[in-house]
Amino acid sequence: xxxxxxxxITVIGGYLGAGKTTLVNHxxxxxDERIAVIVNDFGExxxxxxxxxxxxxxxxxxxxxxxxCSLAEGFSAALDTVRSAGVLPTRLxxxxxxxxxxxxxxxxxxTPGLALDAVVVLADAEQVRRQANxxxxxxTVRIQLxxxxxxxxxxxxxxxxxxxxxxxxxxLTGVANGATLVRASRAAVPMDVIFGPELREHAAGRSPSxxxxxxxxxxxxxxxxxxxxxxxxxxxxxxxxxxxLVANLPNGVARLKGLVQAAPPASAxxxxxxxxxxxxxAIGKRTSMTPHATDPTxxxxxxxxxxxxxKGSLAPxxxxxxxxxxx
Amino acid sequence: MGTNQPFVxxxxxxxxxxxxxxxxxxxxxxxxxxxxxxxSTDELASxxxxxxxxxxAEHVIMPGFVxxxxxxxxxxxxNSTYVGYFDRRDPQGLLWPGCTSIDxxxxxxxxAAADMSDDSQTLLAWGLDPIYFPGERLVASHLDTVTxxxxxxxxxxxxxxxxxxxxxxxxxxxxxxxTSPGVARGGDGxxxxxxxxxxxxxxxxxxxxxxxxxxxxxxxxxxxANEARNAGHxxxxxxxxxxxxxxxxxxxxxxxxxxxxxxxxxxxxxxxLFGAVADPAELAELCVQLKxxxxxxxxxxxxxxxxxxxxxxxxxxxxxxxxxxxPPGHIxxxxxxxxxxxxxxxxxPYHRAGLTVxxxxxxxxxxxxxxxxxxxxxxxxxxWDHRHTVQHCQLTTPxxxxxxxxxxxxxxxxxxHIYYWGDQHRDVTVGPERAARMDACRTALDSGVSFSIxxxxxITPLGHLQTAWCAVNRxxxxxxxxxxxxxxxxxxxxxxxxxxxxxxxxLDGEIGSIEAxxxxxxxxxxxxxxxxxxxxxxxxxxxGTVLGGELQPAQIGES
Numbered sequence: 001x002x003x004x005x006x007x008x009i010t011v012i013g014g015y016l017g018a019g020k021t022t023l024v025n026h027x028x029x030x031x032d033e034r035i036a037v038i039v040n041d042f043g044e045x046x047x048x049x050x051x052x053x054x055x056x057x058x059x060x061x062x063x064x065x066x067x068x069c070s071l072a073e074g075f076s077a078a079l080d081t082v083r084s085a086g087v088l089p090t091r092l093x094x095x096x097x098x099x100x101x102x103x104x105x106x107x108x109x110x111t112p113g114l115a116l117d118a119v120v121v122l123a124d125a126e127q128v129r130r131q132a133n134x135x136x137x138x139x140t141v142r143i144q145l146x147x148x149x150x151x152x153x154x155x156x157x158x159x160x161x162x163x164x165x166x167x168x169x170x171x172l173t174g175v176a177n178g179a180t181l182v183r184a185s186r187a188a189v190p191m192d193v194i195f196g197p198e199l200r201e202h203a204a205g206r207s208p209s210x211x212x213x214x215x216x217x218x219x220x221x222x223x224x225x226x227x228x229x230x231x232x233x234x235x236x237x238x239x240x241x242x243x244x245l246v247a248n249l250p251n252g253v254a255r256l257k258g259l260v261q262a263a264p265p266a267s268a269x270x271x272x273x274x275x276x277x278x279x280x281x282a283i284g285k286r287t288s289m290t291p292h293a294t295d296p297t298x299x300x301x302x303x304x305x306x307x308x309x310x311k312g313s314l315a316p317x318x319x320x321x322x323x324x325x326x327x
Numbered sequence: 328m329g330t331n332q333p334f335v336x337x338x339x340x341x342x343x344x345x346x347x348x349x350x351x352x353x354x355x356x357x358x359x360x361x362x363x364x365x366x367s368t369d370e371l372a373s374x375x376x377x378x379x380x381x382x383x384a385e386h387v388i389m390p391g392f393v394x395x396x397x398x399x400x401x402x403x404x405x406n407s408t409y410v411g412y413f414d415r416r417d418p419q420g421l422l423w424p425g426c427t428s429i430d431x432x433x434x435x436x437x438x439a440a441a442d443m444s445d446d447s448q449t450l451l452a453w454g455l456d457p458i459y460f461p462g463e464r465l466v467a468s469h470l471d472t473v474t475x476x477x478x479x480x481x482x483x484x485x486x487x488x489x490x491x492x493x494x495x496x497x498x499x500x501x502x503x504x505x506t507s508p509g510v511a512r513g514g515d516g517x518x519x520x521x522x523x524x525x526x527x528x529x530x531x532x533x534x535x536x537x538x539x540x541x542x543x544x545x546x547x548x549x550x551x552a553n554e555a556r557n558a559g560h561x562x563x564x565x566x567x568x569x570x571x572x573x574x575x576x577x578x579x580x581x582x583x584x585x586x587x588x589x590x591x592x593x594x595x596x597x598x599x600l601f602g603a604v605a606d607p608a609e610l611a612e613l614c615v616q617l618k619x620x621x622x623x624x625x626x627x628x629x630x631x632x633x634x635x636x637x638x639x640x641x642x643x644x645x646x647x648x649x650x651x652x653x654p655p656g657h658i659x660x661x662x663x664x665x666x667x668x669x670x671x672x673x674x675x676p677y678h679r680a681g682l683t684v685x686x687x688x689x690x691x692x693x694x695x696x697x698x699x700x701x702x703x704x705x706x707x708x709x710x711w712d713h714r715h716t717v718q719h720c721q722l723t724t725p726x727x728x729x730x731x732x733x734x735x736x737x738x739x740x741x742x743x744h745i746y747y748w749g750d751q752h753r754d755v756t757v758g759p760e761r762a763a764r765m766d767a768c769r770t771a772l773d774s775g776v777s778f779s780i781x782x783x784x785x786i787t788p789l790g791h792l793q794t795a796w797c798a799v800n801r802x803x804x805x806x807x808x809x810x811x812x813x814x815x816x817x818x819x820x821x822x823x824x825x826x827x828x829x830x831x832x833x834l835d836g837e838i839g840s841i842e843a844x845x846x847x848x849x850x851x852x853x854x855x856x857x858x859x860x861x862x863x864x865x866x867x868x869x870x871g872t873v874l875g876g877e878l879q880p881a882q883i884g885e886s
Contacts, residue, residue, distance in 0.1 A: 016666045057572070072570070076529045076536060099663040103508075107526035110507030112500060136644070136667045136692055139660055 006115040009092045010194065013102030014122035015131050015141050019154040020095050021046055023122060023187035027093065028062060031191050036066035036082045036089035038075075040097035040105070061085065075108050091117075091195065099140050102147040115290075118283045120194060121148035121176070122187065125155045125168060132175065145176040149284035150193070150254070157185040178285030180254045183225070190226060190308075196257040196281060197228055197306035226254060227311045229319050233303040236263035236275045237323060245305075245322050246280060246287045252313025256282040258305030259292060280305065333376045334358035335876075338368050339388045341855055344841040345825045355388055357847040360623070360875035364843045382878075383870075387855045389821070390840050391561025391848035391872050392791035393828035395594075395739050396685075396718055396781035398568040402551030403542030404453045404785050408439040411454030411484060413747065413804075415788050418550035420557055421884035426455075429465050436481075437473035449478040449495070449534045453785075456484040458639065458751055466513060467493050467520025480534040484786070485640050489528045489535065491520050499532050542568065543576060548583045552591035557881040558790040559850030559869040562829070562838060563591050566685060566718070567598035567631030572613060584624040590872070590879045592624045592848070594832050596631040596685065597677075607673055611680035623846070623875065629832060630677045631718075632686040634670070635693040636662050638721060638756050639748050643690035645722060651758035661690055670700035671707075674715070678704045683833060684715045685739070691722040698730050705734060716831055719783075721765050722757070728767070728774035737831045738778040740766050740823075742798040743787040745810075749803035763810030768798045772819060779828035780820070792856070795820035796865035817861055849873040 012020050024037055025048045037047070047060060047068055054061040058081070059069040065087040069078050082089060092114065096105045102119045109116025121144050124131070131141045145151060151172055159165050169181050182189055192198065239262040249256060258280040277292040294301065307319055315321070335357050342352040344365055352365035356374065364371055368379065405417050410432045413425040426432040432455065440450050455465065470479050470492035478495035482488075496502070496518060501510060503517050509527020513519035522528045528535050541547060555563050569576050583589050597614040599607065610630070617627040636642020641653050642661040649660050665673065670686075677684050684701075688694040694717050701715050716737040717723060721744060723731075731738065744752070745766055753762035764770070771778040780798050782789045798820045801809050808814075815823075829839025838848050853868030871880040 016669055074525060074529060074536070074539070076532070098669070099666045101662070104524065104526065107508050107524070108529075110505070110509070110526070111530070134668075136696060137663065139658065140663055143658065 006113055007089060007092050008117035008195075009094060009106075009109045009114050010117050011094050011096060011102050011105045011109070011119045012122070013096040013100060013105070013119060013144050013147065014098070014152075015124070015128070015137065015144060016098030017127065018098075018122035018124045019152070019187040020098075020122055022154075023120070023152065023189070024093055024095055025051065026187050026189070027191070027194060028064065031195075032064065033195075034064050034066050034087050034090045035062075035093055036085070036091070037062070037068040037093045037095065038078045038082065039068065039070050039095045040100055075111070079111070099137070101140075101143050103143075106147070117195070117281075118149045118286065119147050120150045120152060121145055121179075122152045122154045123172060125153050125165065125183075126158045129168065129171065142175055145172065145179075148176045148179040149286045150180045150182060151176045152187060152189055153181055153183045154187050155185060156183045180284045182254065192228065192308050193226060193254050196255045196283065197230070197308055225311050226308050228306060228308045229314070229316060230304055230306040231319050231323055233260060233305065233323070236261040238263050239276075241323065242278065242280060242289065246282055246289065249282055249287075250314065252310045253282065254308045254310065256280070256305065256307040259301050259303055260305060261303055277301075331375075332358050333378065334363050334374065336368055336371045336377050336379045337383045337388065338379065338381060339383045339386055342388045342841060343390075343821070343855075343857065345390050345822060346840045346842045349842070352841075355841055355847075355849070357873070357876045360847055360877075362841060362843055362845050362847050365841055383851055386870055387852045388841070388873075389559075389850045389852060389856070390825040391838065391850050391874065392559045392824050393562045393779070393832070393834070393839055394555065394560050394781060394784070394789060394791065395564045395716075395779045395828045395831050396566045396741075397563055397784040397789055398786075399547060399551050399565045400542040400568060401554060401784040401789060402549065403544065403547035404538075405550055406541040406547075407451035407453045407482070407538060408435060409454050410435050410452045410481060412456045412459045413788070415454075416554075416557065417884075418553035418557070418882075419884050420882040427459070429460055429463055429469060432465060432481075433469060433473045436470065436479065440474050440477055440479075443477070446477065449480065449537070450474060451534065451538050452479070452481040453538075454484050455481050455490065457488075458748070464519075464521075465490055467491065467496060467518075470520065478534060480531055480538070482538060485637070487524055487640060489522045489531060491522060491531050491534070493520070495531060495534060496520060499530055501530055505530075543579070545579060545583055548579065549589070552583075552589055552593070553882065554784075554789055556590040556872050556874075556879045557869065557883070558792070559852065559872055559881075560789065560791060561591060561848035561850070561872050561874050562594065562832075562834070563789075564594040564596065564629075564832065566596045566629075567633070567687075569595050569598070571595060571597050571617065571627075572610070577617075580625055581620075581622075584622060587877075589624060590874055592626065592838075592874070594626040594629060594834070596629045597627070597682070598631040599673075606676075608676040611676040611682060614677070614682055615680050626832070626834065629683045629685055632670070632673060632684060632697075633664050634667065634686055634688050634696055635664060635690050638689050638744075639751060641756065643721070644692035644696075645690040645757065646692050646695075650756060651761075652755050660692075667692075667696035667699075670696055671703040674700050674704050675707065678710060678713060678715070679708055681710075683713060683831075685718050686716070687718045688723070689719045689721050689741075691724050691727065694720065694723040694727050698727055698734065698736065701734055701736060702730070711735075714831060714833060718781075720767075720771075720778075722761065723767065725767075725770050725774065728770050728776050732775040736776065738771050738776050739828075739831060740768055740771065740778055740780050740798070741783060742766050742768065742780040742794050743782050745797045745801050746793075746804055747787050749801075749809040750805045750807070753803075753809060764813060765810065766798070767810075767813045768815045768819070768823070769813045772815060777827050777830055778823055779831050780823045790865075791824040791850075792852075792867055792869070793865045795824050795856070796861075798823065799861050799864060802862075817857060817864065820864075821856060847873055847876040 356363035356371040511521035635644040826839035829835040851870040
C-alpha cells in the first residue's frame, strides 16, 4: 500500500450553524494546496465568491483549480466530477450536512485511492449545550461530537467570560471522548492543526499561520495556544519506540505526523531484514502507522516527526527524548 | 345549450361517481376528453347526437385512481430482475411470483443469468427483503453457485443494502484488505458480498450506478405509466425522484407526457432531496414557473421535503420509548435527514410562493417537527388552503391529527405497510400497541383530516385496490388483523384513492370524481368494490382505464 498516493480526506461535520462552511472558506483562503470540496447539500454551500473562478449548474471551479460539487448524484459521481478538473487535488474536504453522522461520511474515506485523514466537528460555543439537550436533536449532536477526532469549539468570542469557555471545554471533553479540542472564532484554526504538521523540507504551498486573530483579547484562540516541535531523524528508529510513542501520546498533543524508517528488531538476524518506512499519524483518538513505499528513483525523503501541542503542555524536548528512549 | 360535438355514452353495470350529490349512475357520457354527464342512458342521450358503446356494459366504472406518492424508479427497476418476497406484476402485466425462500431467489437469478446472451453483462436484481428470511443471509457464496463468473448485484428492498457475487467483488477489488465499514464480513472474517449504505454500495462501481441511471430513461417513464394503467390509475405523483432543475429530466417528462398514447397523468414534485443547485427560494420560483408550462398530462406545484428515515430500517424518528426490539448496536432512535429546527425556514419560501409542501414523516417526532414548522410559517405568513401534507404519516398521533385538522393540513397514509410489514412492526419495530395505531385512517377521518393512502411504489406494489384493501381490512401478511379500530369502510377508502387524493394535489376540481365537466378519467373494474366482500377488494380485476376519454386497456401477460 502506498499511502502517499492516496488523497487524504477531511470530513467536516457539526450541527446546523456551527460554522462548517466558514471553516471550508477559511481553509481555502489559508492555503495554496489543491483542495477539492464535496458538500452534502449543494443548496446550503456558500463558498466565498472571490474563491470561485467559475460556477456551473452542478459544480464550482475554485481559485485553486479544483472543483466544489455536491453528493447529489452519489459519491462516485462526485469523485468523477472532482477528477474532471484539470488538476488532481492533493486533499479532499467533505462537508457533511448539519444532521449527518460524520462517521457515515468518513466511510467514504475507505474508497480506493482515498484515505481518511480526520473527522473535524464544529461546535457552536453558544448553542452546543442547548442542542445536546434538545428534545429532538440531542442524540444527533452527541453522535456528531463523539465521532470527532478534532472538535473546533467555534464562536468562542461570543461567550461572556473565559470561565464559560473552560467549563464548556470540560463538558465537551466528556462528550467528544478522546478528541482534540481547539477553540476558535470564525472557524479560524491553523492549517497545521486541521491537516497536521507539514513534513516537507520546504513547506511548499502551505502558508504559515497567517490567520488573523478575530477573538477578543480575553479569550485564547487557536493561533495563540499551539506550538510545534520537530525531530529530524538521521537514523532508523526501533519499531517498538515508534509504536510506544503513538500509543501513549499525552492529551496536550493536537496532531502528530511523521515519516520514519523503522529499524528491524535487534533480535532479527535474518540477512533480509531491512528498514521499513512508515507514515505515522495521530489526531485525537485516531492513530495510524501506514507502510510507506519509497520511490528508489527519487531522492530519499526527509525522515522526521512533527507534532503540534497546546502551548506549555509539553517540555520543548519531549519528542526528542521519547525518540531516544532505548530500552 | 348542450354540446355541439358528438359524444359517446358508456352504459355500465354501475357508475360509482364519488360525488355525494349523485353517487351512482347507469351510464357515463364522454365528449372529447371530458365528462358530459352521468345518469341513465336515456337522460344522457337527450344531450344530442351520440353513439352508445356497450364495451363496459358488464363493468363498474369509477373515477380513475389517483396515487399521490410513488416514484418513477417503479418503472426503471424492471430493467433488473425482481426477487422480492411478494407476487408482483411488471408493467407488461407479467406476474412475477414472490421469492419466498433464498432458494427461490437463487432459482430466479439462475434463470435470468441463463437468459442473458452477453457473458460480460452484469446481472442486476432488486427487491430482496431479508426481513422475511430471519436467521438466514443471502451472501456472495450463494450467488456464486448460480451466477458463476457473471458479475451480479442484488439490491435489497430497503435500498440501503446490496449483495454482490464474488465475480463482482473481484472486478471491484473488494477483498480481505477492504477497510470500509460498508463491506460486511462473514464468520470467517472475509467480505461476504453484502455492501451497506451508499459508502459500501458505491464500491460496486458501475453496476450500482447503472441501476440508478435506468430510472432516468424514457422507457422507465413509459413503464411507470403502463403499470399504473394496469392497476386502474390515471394519475401518478412522482414524489421527489426527479431533479426538475435538470433540463434533461424535465424535457424527458415533457416528451413522454406529450405523446397522446402515454397512459397516465403525472404530477412531478419539486425536490431538494438530492442536493439542489439553488436555495429553496430559487426552487420555489422554478416550481411556479413550471406551473405555467404544465399540460393536461404533466402537472407541477407540489414540493417534497424529507425529515426522517424508515421504520423497518430503524431510521424513522420515533418518540420515547423509541424502538421496541432494535438490532444490537442500534443508536436508540432514528436519523434526522433534515434538521427539525431548519424546517420552518425551508417550508417558508414554498409556502409564500403558493405551493403545497409534502413532507416525508414516518415517525411521530418527524410529524411533530413538520406540523410545528407549518404552524410557525402560518404565523409568519397566514395563508388559506395550503393543503401542506404529512407524507407516510405512519405513527402520527391523535393529538397530531387534531393539530393537522386545525392547521388545514392533509395526510397521505402509508396503508400498504400494514400488510407488507405489519407483522414486523408488531413483533420487532414498535411493538403491539403502537403497531395497532399505525397508519391510522380512522383517526384521520374522525379528526377531520382529509387523507389519501399510498403505495410508495416501488417500495410496495402500485395498485389502489390493494392499498384500499389494506386500509379497510388491516390484515398483515401472516393473516392477522392489526389494530381493528383503525379500519375504515370501503366507501371511505374509495374516497381516499380518488377525490381526496386529488384534493391533496389541488386537482379535485378536474379529476377524482365522475361529474359533468371533469376530465374523463376512469378506472374500469370487473366487479363492484361496494358489493364484494371487503376481503375480496384487492382481487377485483381491472379492465384498464379511460384517460381523457381514450380507452386504455390493461396489459395482462402470462405468468
